[in-house]
Amino acid sequence: MNLSIKELEDKLLHTNEMDETFYVSLKSDRRKGVQKLLQRYEAHREKMKMLEEMHVEMTKYELKLRSQGFHLIAGIDEVGRGPLAGPVVAAAVILPNDFKLLGLTDSKKLSKEKREAFAKIIKEQATAYSIQMIHADKIDEINIYESTKLAMTKAVHELNKVDHLLLDAINLDLDIPQTSLIKGDQKSITIAAASVLAKVTRDQYMTEIELEFPGYGFHQHVGYGTKEHLQAVSRLGITREHRKSFRPIKEMQ
Structure with missing residues (x-):
């Protein structure tokens, strides 16, 4: 074997050129660096196998619906x-039949960097997508549950034509066939894609309003009721982004 360890690393971990015969031949290479590299490769191969299996599991609802004649399937x-502050954000996404993004799952399980990278790919490859926000004043007027449904409904309407909806533990008052899944963002790749778009969009919005309302830490806690957030409200006051019907903001007016 004349390849250097760096060349072997590139071949094993960064290309698709490696075949099983080559892999077996490396096992007889006694260089410690090669053996460590093989361990890394085997761990990488196991991880890819797991991600492939997860992808298959997360596309089973979409495949079943397509077999029933539904083709424009929107995950929401x-x-x-x-x-306590900021909008509720909903996304609706229709993915192409051959969409594959290994590692895509519930946005809360992904790092910020991974979410942002995935959001870019989803937007580029989606058949269609829509992202809608309902802001604090409307949330105070109609409550958070109705605001959530309103954001979702607006997102579906913007897609124009939809055959079937896949939702995460909710149903919408729409004359469209629907499937509601408990923990749907971990079971359906289409719902997971919507989860990522909604999360990235909301986080970006909260980062932007920190520029308008400096000192609240919106870019860090994204509106949740952390100790730092509540201390900032006590010190600086309530903003238009705060939900005045939510405790303890309600008591701080």
């Missing part, structure tokens, strides 16, 4: 029901 999810 929201983020921001619980915070």
